[in-house]
Amino acid sequence: MFKTEYVNRVYNDLKKSYSAEPEFLQAAEEILISLEPYVMKHKEIEAKKILERFLEPERLIEFKVVWVNDKGEYQVNKGYRVQYNSAIGPYKGGLRFHPSVNRSIIKFLGLEQTLKNSLTSLPMGGGKGGSDFDPKGKSDSEILHFCQAFMTELYKYIGPEEDVPAGDIGVGAREIGYMFGQYKKIRGEFNGVLTGKGLSYGGSLARKQATGYGLCYFTSEALKHLLNTDFNNKTVVVSGSGNVAIYAAEKATTLGGKVVAMSDSNGYIYDPEGIKLDVVKQIKEVERARIKEYTNRVPGSFYYEGSKNIWNTKCDIALPCATQNELDLDAAKALVKNGVICVCEGSNMPSTLEASKYFIENNIVFGPAKAANAGGVATSGLEMSQNSLHLSWSFEEVDSKLHTIMVNIFKNTLDKAIESGNKFDLVSGANIAGFEKVCDAMLAEGI
Ligand code: NDP
Ligand code: 2IT
Numbered sequence: 001m002f003k004t005e006y007v008n009r010v011y012n013d014l015k016k017s018y019s020a021e022p023e024f025l026q027a028a029e030e031i032l033i034s035l036e037p038y039v040m041k042h043k044e045i046e047a048k049k050i051l052e053r054f055l056e057p058e059r060l061i062e063f064k065v066v067w068v069n070d071k072g073e074y075q076v077n078k079g080y081r082v083q084y085n086s087a088i089g090p091y092k093g094g095l096r097f098h099p100s101v102n103r104s105i106i107k108f109l110g111l112e113q114t115l116k117n118s119l120t121s122l123p124m125g126g127g128k129g130g131s132d133f134d135p136k137g138k139s140d141s142e143i144l145h146f147c148q149a150f151m152t153e154l155y156k157y158i159g160p161e162e163d164v165p166a167g168d169i170g171v172g173a174r175e176i177g178y179m180f181g182q183y184k185k186i187r188g189e190f191n192g193v194l195t196g197k198g199l200s201y202g203g204s205l206a207r208k209q210a211t212g213y214g215l216c217y218f219t220s221e222a223l224k225h226l227l228n229t230d231f232n233n234k235t236v237v238v239s240g241s242g243n244v245a246i247y248a249a250e251k252a253t254t255l256g257g258k259v260v261a262m263s264d265s266n267g268y269i270y271d272p273e274g275i276k277l278d279v280v281k282q283i284k285e286v287e288r289a290r291i292k293e294y295t296n297r298v299p300g301s302f303y304y305e306g307s308k309n310i311w312n313t314k315c316d317i318a319l320p321c322a323t324q325n326e327l328d329l330d331a332a333k334a335l336v337k338n339g340v341i342c343v344c345e346g347s348n349m350p351s352t353l354e355a356s357k358y359f360i361e362n363n364i365v366f367g368p369a370k371a372a373n374a375g376g377v378a379t380s381g382l383e384m385s386q387n388s389l390h391l392s393w394s395f396e397e398v399d400s401k402l403h404t405i406m407v408n409i410f411k412n413t414l415d416k417a418i419e420s421g422n423k424f425d426l427v428s429g430a431n432i433a434g435f436e437k438v439c440d441a442m443l444a445e446g447i
Contacts, residue, residue, distance in 0.1 A: 006046045007036050021104035027111050028055055030353055034431035050439055057084040057110055061157055067149040069142055079150055081129035081157055084110035087441035090161055091127030092117055094168030099134040112348055115434030116370040119409050122381035127163050135170045147178035155186050158193055166195040166380050172243055173198055192387030195380035204383035206398040212247025214375015217406035219344040222365045232256035237315040239263045240322030241284050241291045244346045248319050250277055261313045264291040268310040271301040314338040321346030329354040336362050345369035363424050371413045371430040378405045
């Protein structure tokens with residue numbers, strides 16, 4: 001599949017060892033395709049086995065989480081933390097609570113995070129964690145007890161200079177608060193061990209908005225430099241209706257776009273007049289209800305079962321912001337047929353390999369997740385800086401730093417894409433730009 005014996009061998013060995021980890025292999029394959037030309041030019045990568053070392057995480061911690069539900073029944077879940085790569089800084093990355101969480105999901109996320117964090121230009125290594133715990137339908141006290149039980153194990157492995165978790169699917173400000181409280185109780189330390197904290201105890205302004213806003217800043221740069229256009233008067237489809245989706249939709253709207261569809265794992269809503277975000281926020285952030293509820297509150301809106309069908313909606317810009325592999329080749333073909341000009345990824349690895357290849361081949365502006373959604377972790381990095389300095393910056397200050405970071409990520413990604421021969425291949429651009437620094441640091445640090 002690859003041109004060189006070295007990259008072929010690395011991928012085949014990985015496949016042999018991890019045949020039961022499809023998402024991990026998918027992320028690794030995409031990265032290796034992009035990196036191969038770079039690897040051919042830099043012989044010390046093969047000589048020092050950098051690819052083998054880079055693809056294997058430094059450690060994967062797996063633990064048991066036992067807690068008691070409201071009925072007094074004992075519950076057992078699995079907990080994970082992958083500490084993927086610390087070449088350029090302490091491990092950094094979110095925690096995901098979702099029943100689909102397993103080694104493969106955590107490892108693909110940790111690998112992606114390593115390159116993403118490098119792209120931010122901040123000193124953060126890659127990590128990721130979570131649990132197969134399903135927060136849906138759980139009471140607030142069950143969430144509290146689960147978070148406490150989870151942190152009672154996780155606290156042993158993390159710290160503000162070692163490994164700094166944050167949120168991801170199923171983990172927002174409420175869960176971070178409960179975990180921070182438990183960490184503080186066990187350790188007796190008040191520090192920046194987690195990001196995405198509440199504003200009253202060390203959180204950063206604009207962190208909540210950062211991934212979605214950052215995604216739109218990146219998208220704006222891509223539209224400007226590759227198509228000489230912007231969000232103004234564009235029809236936008238945003239999948240998901242969680243943290244990333246809501247603030248992507250908010251910024252897309254502020255920039256002049258009209259968001260007409262959003263989804264959850266059951267189905268999607270379509271509002272030809274433009275989605276009313278105050279209604280979505282009330283349903284999802286306050287009531288924690290289903291997106292279907294929107295149609296009961298906004299006359300003239302529609303609900304359709306099946307979240308994947310959202311990609312049949314005609315739009316100019318598509319922003320997948322739900323989960324991995326939510327956008328396959330059929331969806332990509334439907335979007336292109338309906339005239340999409342730009343697809344930027346808010347969720348991690350939402351497009352299958354075939355879908356992203358199809359976009360690039362059709363000269364669709366395609367912003368890969370590790371570059372386009374890096375605003376969340378970048379702002380987590382800014383939260384870490386504020387915590388270390390014992391001060392807090394204004395919303396405008398953080399937002400402006402976020403904007404600058406996203407502009408630079410786009411520029412570095414585009415530069416590498418151009419170097420690799422295709423300005424529309426931002427996938428290669430992002431992988432090479434992210435890898436360069438990690439590779440240099442690994443070489444410099446020896447073994
Ligand atoms: P949330 O838990 O806030 O929202 C997740 C959304 O995605 C919900 O609408 C959820 O629907 C939907 N979803 C989750 N799983 C599935 C599934 N299997 N099929 C269809 N829909 C699904 O998470 P976030 O918004 O924080 O995260 C969304 C994506 O963005 C993830 O890929 C995450 O890794 C990525 N990301 C998050 C960052 C952050 O700062 N939070 C930073 C960078 C990337 P339902 O409620 O029905 O489950
Ligand atoms: O995927 C991601 O970048 C995140 N979930 C955010 C990680 C973080 O540490 O803020």
